[in-house]
Amino acid sequence: MKKGFIWVALSFLIVASLILASCGSSSSTTSTSTTPTTTSTISMTTTTQTAVVTNSTTSTSPVTTSVTTTSTGNWWDSLGTPQYGGTFTYRLNADPAGWDPYIRRAAVFDCFESSMGGMNMVVSPLVWDYTGKWAPDNIKAGDLVGSYTIVSLSDYIFKLKPGVDFALNTQSPASELVDGRQLTAADVVFTYDRMCGLAGYKISGQANSTFSTLLSVTALDNLTVEFKFSAPSSAIFDAIMDPVTSNSILPQEVVTTYGDMNNWHNVVGSGPFMLTDYVADDSATYIANPNYYGYDQRHPENHLPYISKINILIIPVDQTAMAAVRTGKIDVLENITWDEETALKSSNPSLLWTNRTTTWYTTQERIDKAPFSDIRVREALTEAIDLPTIAKDYFNGGVPSTPADVMSTSMTGWYTPYSQWPASLQQAYAYNPTNAKALLAAAGYPNGFTTDLDLPNSQDPGLMQIYASYFAAIGVNMKLNIMDPTSFTNTETAFQYDALIDANAFGNMTAPTRQILDFYSGQFNNWSRVNLPAYDALVAQMNATTDIPTQQSIMIQADMMELNNFWIVQGVQGMENDVHQPWFSGWHGEMFGYWSKVSWAYYWINESLKQ
Numbered sequence: 001m002k003k004g005f006i007w008v009a010l011s012f013l014i015v016a017s018l019i020l021a022s023c024g025s026s027s028s029t030t031s032t033s034t035t036p037t038t039t040s041t042i043s044m045t046t047t048t049q050t051a052v053v054t055n056s057t058t059s060t061s062p063v064t065t066s067v068t069t070t071s072t073g074n075w076w077d078s079l080g081t082p083q084y085g086g087t088f089t090y091r092l093n094a095d096p097a098g099w100d101p102y103i104r105r106a107a108v109f110d111c112f113e114s115s116m117g118g119m120n121m122v123v124s125p126l127v128w129d130y131t132g133k134w135a136p137d138n139i140k141a142g143d144l145v146g147s148y149t150i151v152s153l154s155d156y157i158f159k160l161k162p163g164v165d166f167a168l169n170t171q172s173p174a175s176e177l178v179d180g181r182q183l184t185a186a187d188v189v190f191t192y193d194r195m196c197g198l199a200g201y202k203i204s205g206q207a208n209s210t211f212s213t214l215l216s217v218t219a220l221d222n223l224t225v226e227f228k229f230s231a232p233s234s235a236i237f238d239a240i241m242d243p244v245t246s247n248s249i250l251p252q253e254v255v256t257t258y259g260d261m262n263n264w265h266n267v268v269g270s271g272p273f274m275l276t277d278y279v280a281d282d283s284a285t286y287i288a289n290p291n292y293y294g295y296d297q298r299h300p301e302n303h304l305p306y307i308s309k310i311n312i313l314i315i316p317v318d319q320t321a322m323a324a325v326r327t328g329k330i331d332v333l334e335n336i337t338w339d340e341e342t343a344l345k346s347s348n349p350s351l352l353w354t355n356r357t358t359t360w361y362t363t364q365e366r367i368d369k370a371p372f373s374d375i376r377v378r379e380a381l382t383e384a385i386d387l388p389t390i391a392k393d394y395f396n397g398g399v400p401s402t403p404a405d406v407m408s409t410s411m412t413g414w415y416t417p418y419s420q421w422p423a424s425l426q427q428a429y430a431y432n433p434t435n436a437k438a439l440l441a442a443a444g445y446p447n448g449f450t451t452d453l454d455l456p457n458s459q460d461p462g463l464m465q466i467y468a469s470y471f472a473a474i475g476v477n478m479k480l481n482i483m484d485p486t487s488f489t490n491t492e493t494a495f496q497y498d499a500l501i502d503a504n505a506f507g508n509m510t511a512p513t514r515q516i517l518d519f520y521s522g523q524f525n526n527w528s529r530v531n532l533p534a535y536d537a538l539v540a541q542m543n544a545t546t547d548i549p550t551q552q553s554i555m556i557q558a559d560m561m562e563l564n565n566f567w568i569v570q571g572v573q574g575m576e577n578d579v580h581q582p583w584f585s586g587w588h589g590e591m592f593g594y595w596s597k598v599s600w601a602y603y604w605i606n607e608s609l610k611q
Contacts, residue, residue, distance in 0.1 A: 075124045076298045080585050086605025087309040088584070090592070091330045093316045095281055100262040101248045102195070107593035108312060111286060111600045112167070113248030113269040114183070116158065117241030118143030118598040119590075121297045130590035130599070131356035132408055134511045136548060140241055141297075143598055144183065144249060144270075153232035153544065154213075156240065160185060160223040164270055164293045166251050171276040174254045174266040180291060183249060183270050185219035190252040192217045192227075211239065233543040234551065235513035242511070243597050272305040272601035286310040294601055305601035306586070325351070328610075331584040334592065336577040338396040344579060354589040355577045357410045361459045362571035363467060363478075363500045368529040371449055372499065378566035379428060380439040384474045385467060386431040391572050394466065398577075403429045403570035406562055407515065413552050414512050415559045425563060429570060436474045448475020453500040455480065456488035467569070492527065501527055512555040516542050519558075519567055528567045535561055583609035 096109045119130060120141035128139050142148075144164060149157040160183070168180040193199040196214050213229045213236075220226055229236055250261065251268055258266045264278040272294060273286035288305050296302040313330060315321045322340060325333040326348055336344065344351060363381070365372035372378055391401035400409070407415035418426070440448060455464055461482050468478045478500065483491065491497055517523040519530040520539045538558045545551060562568075580587065586603040 074122075074298070075126070076122070079588065080606065082296065082299060082302060082306050082586060082602075083604045083606060084306050085308050086607055087311060088307045088600075088603060088605060089311045089313060089330045090332055091313050091315045091321050091324065093314070093318075093321075095314055096284070098262045099264050099267050099275075099278075100260045101191075101250065102260070108596045109284060110248060111271055111273045111310065111596045112267060112275050112289075113271045113597055114144050114164070115243045115248055115597055116143060116145050116188075117141070117243050119243075119595055121599070121602060125588050129356075129410075129588065130595060132358075132410055133591060133594050134238075134242070137238055137241065137546070142241070143243065144188075145241065150237065150546070153234060153236070153546070154229040156227045156237060157220070158188075158225050158227070158240070160188070160225065161293065162223060165291050166268055166270050167274045167289045168291060169268065169274040169276070169289075171274070172265060172268055174258065174261075174268050177253045177257055178251045178268055181251075183251075184222050185225040186222075187249050187251060188225045189217045189219050190255075191247060191249050194250075194255070195247050211236075231543075233513070234546050235511065235517070235543065237546065238511045238513050243595065248597070271597055273310055281314055283314060284312040286312075292601070294598075296602065298602075306604035307600070310600070325579060325581075328581060331605075332578065332580045332587075332592065334576065334578045336579055338398050338577075341577050341579075350582055351579050352582055353577060353579055355575055356589055356591075357408050358574040358576040360404050360571045360574035361463070363453055363464070363569045364528055365500055365567070365569070366497065366527075366529050367565075367567060368531070369499065371443065371445060371451075374443045375566060376439040376443040377445065378569075380436040380443070380474060381471065381476065381569050382429055382566055383432045383436040383439070384470045384476070385569060385571075386470060387570075387572050388431070390463075390466065394463065395572065395575070399572045399575045401572065404573040405570075406518065406559055406568070407512070407555070409573050411512070414555045416556055421563075428566075429563075433470075433474050440474060440476075445475070448477065450477045450479070451499040452479040452481055454488060454491055454497045455482060455501070456485045457482050463571075493524075495529075512551060513542055516555060516558050519562055530565075530567055532561075532565070583607065 090108060092108060099109075101113070118141050119135070120139055123130075123139050128135055142161070144160050145158050146161040147159045151157060162182075164183040165180050166178040166183060167175060168178075169175040192211065192214065194201040196211050198214065198216065211229075213231045213233070215228045215230050216226075218226045218228075227236075227240065248269060248271075254266060254268050255261060261267055264275060264284075267275045270289075270293070272289055272292045274289050275284065276287050277283070277285040286309065288308050292304055294304040296304055313324075315324065315330075318340075321330065321333055322344070324330045326344070341353075345353075365378055365381070367373055367378070387403060388401040391397065391399050402418040405415050405418070409417075421429075440446065453464060453468075455461060461480060464480055468480060471478045492501060516539055517526075519526055519528060519532075519535055521531040521536050535558060538554050538561070542551060542554045542558075545554075563570075578589075583606045584603065585606050587599075590599055592600075
């Protein structure tokens with residue numbers, strides 16, 4: 001039996017269109033700019049209408065050669081004293097699909113860009129550690145956004161920070177078109193019009209947009225932009241302030257001149273780094289942007305970024321990457337299997353380790369088709385899987401043995417932990433092949449049935465083969481249709497799968513306001529094809545509020561409804577082990593790819609620890 005997950009490389013997931021339920025209007029709430037917080041914790045119950053601003057400085061002074069830092073008693077003191085200079089070397093296993101923001105690519109390539117939302121880097125990891133793909137609105141920070149006004153849940157006004165300039169990149173001819181000018185509200189309007197097909201913009205292969213209900217984006221003045229939507233939803237604000245779904249703000253003149261930004265020579269952004277070289281199937285090289293607008297929230301006198309150069313190496317073979325981290329040629333290696341961890345700890349005891357909960361994969365039924373339209377069949381498949389044995393033998397005991405939840409176990413307060421499930425529900429999710437057979441017989445399948453499972457080769461077919469063996473033991477013969485990722489995506493988005501499909505990543509800390517849409521009847525990526533009015537009513541309630549305790553209560557109800565209806569075959573919570581060199585500093589475990597537009601500016605290389 002194979003041991004360890006081989007997780008899919010960091011990449012953009014398909015962001016399907018939000019088809020939002022109609023709901024009541026919300027009262028108008030206004031926020032004002034706040035100064036960068038300097039405390040080590042931020043209350044999780046702070047109202048979402050209070051903007052948390054990354055920093056309010058407008059200076060674009062060049063990078064200095066000294067670092068200001070003091071022992072403050074804050075949590076980040078444990079990270080050490082920031083240092084300027086050095087090269088950060090990172091590994092990916094595949095090239096970017098393209099350089100235009102329309103193209104879904106590994107998010108780590110995006111460190112030359114800036115988005116509306118970003119990270120609050122002073123939040124204590126004990127409060128929220130940014131190890132997932134989402135942070136609550138009340139502790140999220142603006143990147144380009146300095147303050148905002150929620151006129152209603154379908155009308156938002158954002159004030160951009162002044163003094164944000166596009167990079168003057170001497171390696172990019174397109175940079176001359178911009179000439180380092182200030183980013184304005186007009187750039188935001190252009191970016192979203194183009195992304196959403198408004199104002200006559202269309203692009204071949206445009207990705208599904210989270211902003212399908214966007215009616216208009218309007219520049220009210222040079223630094224103020226208003227978004228209006230056709231339907232209210234609390235998910236919209238999160239999407240705008242999310243560093244991925246909000247998209248990167250582009251200079252209009254570059255796209256107009258070249259048609260797009262897909263040629264790496266034409267890449268221009270306002271982020272902490274500038275793309276200076278790209279060799280297909282080999283590497284991408286970045287250097288620090290000397291005119292970057294960001295300052296260190298923890299050490300406010302320090303201009304960002306700290307690192308002088310970034311090398312992203314394309315290393316498709318895991319064994320090659322393992323050899324590179326052993327010899328110090330790469331600084332970070334993610335998604336280490338349990339066997340690889342044991343080997344690395346033996347050969348390189350000086351390496352440092354982090355782990356975090358992450359996505360997990362399992363089977364997902366089409367409940368609009370027989371036999372999975374019968375809840376007894378769905379419960380039978382759940383009871384056929386021996387999760388404790390999988391946790392022990394497949395994951396070397398490195399993950400919890402209890403059923404995972406749709407929500408990540410890191411999202412305390414947004415779901416009901418397994419230990420608090422009713423005893424009857426715990427029993428229904430326990431390994432019980434005898435009762436599983438009885439349930440199939442009661443549903444009219446005493447001899448079982450034959451079905452198939454479509455899945456991409458990137459999402460660990462080995463685990464699904466184990467599922468198939470458990471299903472066979474109760475008479476369900478499941479054939480695996482293993483596809484390349486592109487073919488799988490085409491099958492999935494065309495709804496051409498007949499029975500079972502490899503579930504989208506659950507437990508990945510997607511915003512609850514969007515996670516709840518996974519089983520909403522009007523949602524495109526409702527792969528189980530659930531159509532339950534009671535569940536849709538919860539979605540409507542979620543869309544109607546920005547109050548976090550209320551959202552948590554709604555999400556807990558939705559989560560329990562999913563569990564009681566067995567819309568997916570629950571797996572075990574995924575865990576990811578990452579390793580990094582002792583000289584790589586400033587990182588406390590946050591996801592590299594997802595937060596790269598902001599967090600990479602905070603990392604530094606301690607040259608004294610290099611050998």
